[in-house]
Amino acid sequence: MKLYVKYFLWLLLMTGIVACAGHDIETRQMTLRQSIGNACGIDYFPQVEQIQYMYNVKVGDNQTSRFWIWQPKLDRVTFKGTNYQEAVSYYRHEIDKTASSALKKVDAWFVNDNYWLLFPFHIVWDTDAKLEDIGRRKLPLGGGNARCVVTTFPASGGPTPGDVYEIYLDENYRLMQWVYRRGGSEETTRVTTWENYRQAGPLVLSLNHRAGDDNFRVWFTGVGVKLAGSDSWMFSE
Numbered sequence: 001m002k003l004y005v006k007y008f009l010w011l012l013l014m015t016g017i018v019a020c021a022g023h024d025i026e027t028r029q030m031t032l033r034q035s036i037g038n039a040c041g042i043d044y045f046p047q048v049e050q051i052q053y054m055y056n057v058k059v060g061d062n063q064t065s066r067f068w069i070w071q072p073k074l075d076r077v078t079f080k081g082t083n084y085q086e087a088v089s090y091y092r093h094e095i096d097k098t099a100s101s102a103l104k105k106v107d108a109w110f111v112n113d114n115y116w117l118l119f120p121f122h123i124v125w126d127t128d129a130k131l132e133d134i135g136r137r138k139l140p141l142g143g144g145n146a147r148c149v150v151t152t153f154p155a156s157g158g159p160t161p162g163d164v165y166e167i168y169l170d171e172n173y174r175l176m177q178w179v180y181r182r183g184g185s186e187e188t189t190r191v192t193t194w195e196n197y198r199q200a201g202p203l204v205l206s207l208n209h210r211a212g213d214d215n216f217r218v219w220f221t222g223v224g225v226k227l228a229g230s231d232s233w234m235f236s237e
Contacts, residue, residue: 029131032149037124039173044202045121048072050226051200052233055113058217066109067222079106111159116218117205119165120175129153139168139177140191141212146176152184175206192218201225201234 037043052069069078078089088106095107115122123129130152137148146168155162166179175194182189196208200223209218224233 028133032131032133033124033127035173036120036149036169036175040120040205041203042121042124045072047202047227048225049228049230051203051224052226053113053117053223054221055116056219056221060215066113068110068113070110070114077107077110079110081109115160116209117220117223119178123151126153126158128158137168140166140179141177141193146170155184174204190216192216198223198236200236201227205236207236 034042050069050071052067055066055068057064065081067080070076075092076089077092078087080087088103090103090107092107092110095103099107123131132150132152134148134150136145138145149167149169151165151167153160153163162183164181164184166181167175168177170176174197177191177193179188180190180192181187190211192209192211194206194209196219197204197206203225205220205223207220207223211217220236223236226233
């Protein structure tokens with residue numbers, strides 16, 4: 001009987017240690033998320049009624065541009081691409097299995113372009129994503145090193161299932177570079193910089209992403225924010 005009591009007490013102790021360790025990990029992840037979000041002004045995002053931007057991408061000799069207006073509180077999207085004569089507007093929560101393939105394609109573009117612009121915010125919003133701080137590592141592009149945080153999204157569900165991002169942060173928790181691995185592949189999908197930070201209203205956003213050569217680049221133009229109670233846009237400086 002005494003042996004059973006000792007075993008039971010040991011089990012309670014180990015359960016408590018594991019629970020505390022798990023809670024400590026969650027707390028560290030939450031603090032890290034918030035620090036990354038704070039560096040870009042996430043505390044002000046609830047004031048944002050609309051955000052507009054032109055997403056531009058160059059792959060080889062091809063260039064594509066897509067214009068977006070997003071109303072985050074309504075999750076309403078307005079889209080106009082270079083090959084579209086008329087704007088397309090829709091509510092993202094209304095997209096389901098019955099939506100047209102064309103609209104689903106537009107929404108997939110929206111997710112891609114929105115993550116390029118607002119990835120630091122999504123780190124805070126996408127609480128199912130796992131963050132692991134692995135310390136300072138050599139930057140994948142150029143010289144120097146920086147704090148590296150591996151961000152892993154759940155294997156199923158969500159807009160970016162299974163994707164892994166190795167993000168490199170400066171001393172102010174702003175992204176400097178990232179390594180993207182689609183679906184958690186061991187092979188690197190894309191490596192780019194995060195640079196040209198500009199203020200758009202209360203938000204601080206990276207407007208330029210370069211790869212190690214001239215074959216790939218993403219940049220944003222016409223970035224503006226409209227806050228609650230205002231009729232005017234505040235464009236990136």
